Amino acid sequence: xxxxxxxxxxxxASCIFGxxxxxxxxxxxxxxxxxxxxxxxxxxxxxxRVCTIIYHQNNRVCFETVxxxxxxxxxxxxxxxxxxxxxxxxxxxxxxxxxxxxxxxxHDPHTNTIYISLDRTPFExxxxxxxxxxxxxxxLATLYKNNIxxxxxxxxxxxxxxxxxxxxxxxxxxIQGFIR
Amino acid sequence: xxYLFFAISIALHTTQIFCKTILFDVVGxxxxxxxxxxxxxxxxxxxxxxEAVQKRCAQFNSDLSISIVNPAGSQxxxxxxxxxxxxxxxxxxxxxxxxxxxxxxxxxxYHYGYEPLPTLNxxxxxxxxxxxxxxxxxxxxxxxxLELTHTLKSYETDVSFYVHGPFIIPxxxxxGIVTPALLLELGLITEKNWHNFVGIFADALLKLAIKx
Numbered sequence: 435x436x437x438x439x440x441x442x443x444x445x446x447a448s449c450i451f452g453x454x455x456x457x458x459x460x461x462x463x464x465x466x467x468x469x470x471x472x473x474x475x476x477x478x479x480x481x482x483r484v485c486t487i488i489y490h491q492n493n494r495v496c497f498e499t500v501x502x503x504x505x506x507x508x509x510x511x512x513x514x515x516x517x518x519x520x521x522x523x524x525x526x527x528x529x530x531x532x533x534x535x536x537x538x539x540x541h542d543p544h545t546n547t548i549y550i551s552l553d554r555t556p557f558e559x560x561x562x563x564x565x566x567x568x569x570x571x572x573x574l575a576t577l578y579k580n581n582i583x584x585x586x587x588x589x590x591x592x593x594x595x596x597x598x599x600x601x602x603x604x605x606x607x608x609i610q611g612f613i614r
Numbered sequence: 615x616x617y618l619f620f621a622i623s624i625a626l627h628t629t630q631i632f633c634k635t636i637l638f639d640v641v642g643x644x645x646x647x648x649x650x651x652x653x654x655x656x657x658x659x660x661x662x663x664x665e666a667v668q669k670r671c672a673q674f675n676s677d678l679s680i681s682i683v684n685p686a687g688s689q690x691x692x693x694x695x696x697x698x699x700x701x702x703x704x705x706x707x708x709x710x711x712x713x714x715x716x717x718x719x720x721x722x723x724y725h726y727g728y729e730p731l732p733t734l735n736x737x738x739x740x741x742x743x744x745x746x747x748x749x750x751x752x753x754x755x756x757x758x759x760l761e762l763t764h765t766l767k768s769y770e771t772d773v774s775f776y777v778h779g780p781f782i783i784p785x786x787x788x789x790g791i792v793t794p795a796l797l798l799e800l801g802l803i804t805e806k807n808w809h810n811f812v813g814i815f816a817d818a819l820l821k822l823a824i825k826x
Contacts, residue, residue: 560649562713563799564722567783599648600711602784604745605728612727612783 480505485516487523488575490568498523510548513582514539517550520576524569530556538593541584547606548582551590555598563600570601571611578609585609634823635679635704638664639787641711643689651714654805660710661686663800663808670816678823683707693744696790700747705826706758707795709787712808715801719775719810723763724797725755726789727782744790755794756780761825762796765818775810 457463483504486497500519505511514536521534537551557566574587586606589596596603640660641648648656661682668680683699684690690698699707726748742750759780766777780796788795800811 560714562715562722562801563711563724563785563797564778564781567781598786600786602726602745602786602789604789605784607784612781 479507485519485580486576487516487520488579489520489524489527489529489572491527491529496527509582509584510539510541513541513548513550513577513584516577516580516582517573520573521552521556529569531558545586545606546584547586547588548577548584549588549590551593552596553592555591555596557598566598566601567612570607571613574607574609574611578611582609633677633679634706634826635681635702636819636823637681637683637699637702637704637707637793638668639683639695639699639707639709640664643684644687645689648711649713651712651802652805656712659712659802659805659808663712663812664710666809666812667816667819670812671819674816675820675823678820680819692786693790696744696747699795700790700792702793704793706822707788707791707793709785709795709797710800711787711797712800712802715803718801719803719807720801721766721775721777721811722781722799722801723759723766723777723779724781724783724785724799725759725795726785726791727752728784747790747792748788748795750792751794755796756782758794758822758826759796761822762818765821766814769814769818 454463458465481504482501484499485502485504486499489496489498500523502512502515502519504515517536517539521530521536524530525533532554534556535553537553538549539551540549541547542549556569570589577584577587585608587609588606589603591597640657640663642655642657646657648660650656651659664682668682671678671680681702681704683695683702728745728748748755763777763780770777785797788797798815800808802808
């Protein structure tokens with residue numbers, strides 16, 4: 435075989451290889467392999483459950499039952515649903531003036547803390563310390579009574595620690611609260 | 615001459631033993647005025663209230679020294695204020711707040727606490743994070759809070775107001791303070807309502823100062 439022929443074959447083979455590689459890279463060609471097939475996750479079981487929302491109105495403890503989606507495996511989603519419903523109930527009852535949305539709920543398995551990020555502070559400027567405290571206690575009680583088994587809850591606003599001139603949220607609050 | 619020197623040093627020593635210092639931390643500073651009570655700001659009301667209590671206490675007990683940490687014109691961040699308070703080595707700090715109450719005048723007493731309750735060994739030289747500063751004098755703070763609440767509750771029948779507490783929760787105005795620190799929140803119906811709380815609070819402080 436002459437040198438020219440060898441060069442032509444190598445160039446042609448390289449060209450073919452390059453085209454194939456490009457096609458695979460940009461998914462023009464899809465190679466299906468039995469090794470590459472991943473096991474499909476079974477659909478999480480979502481049931482509905484009657485939950486109790488706890489809040490204070492006119493110095494009285496009030497209970498409201500709501501039916502919520504309850505993903506058995508996804509505890510963060512459950513906390514998201516419960517917290518959203520808690521703030522919706524407060525808005526409906528006229529305890530808070532503005533709608534508060536839950537942005538994200540994340541669970542840290544190392545510290546066993548659940549992080550709840552809200553889109554705005556849940557407190558009004560004119561509220562007393564006691565009223566602010568009761569609102570947080572009600573949220574914690576709602577989570578606790580509905581068997582959310584995380585020992586600590588950290589409240590955030592826009593994914594930053596909730597900053598308040600009276601209550602200190604620099605550390606996560608215990609789910610059982612501070613009411614004795 | 616020698617006798618006079620010893621007499622003066624003994625007199626100074628006794629003054630140091632019996633003179634108690636209480637610090638008042640009022641709401642806000644030169645740039646933040648706090649909540650609104652009718653047509654006044656929380657900052658102005660708490661400052662006037664602290665000065666009135668200070669004046670009244672000075673009339674009855676000259677050994678009790680009361681100072682205001684953040685007088686008019688001052689501006690501190692929370693940790694700067696805590697550092698200033700810690701450097702002053704006072705016997706008690708009281709952070710005074712007030713808000714607009716709708717139903718009846720109320721008085722709430724709080725102090726800093728967090729679960730689990732502290733078991734800090736204060737005898738050893740250890741670094742203490744600022745959010746655990748309260749642990750150093752926690753038991754003293756609890757005693758003072760109970761004592762003050764008990765005294766104020768005894769006035770409930772004479773004056774129409776309600777005393778609530780003492781409650782133990784994490785509080786921003788008391789973060790970083792090593793000295794026993796209490797937070798007092800007055801629920802006022804009107805902006806002039808604070809005058810009713812001056813006498814009773816001054817009396818309660820005078821009673822507490824004896825036990826500090």
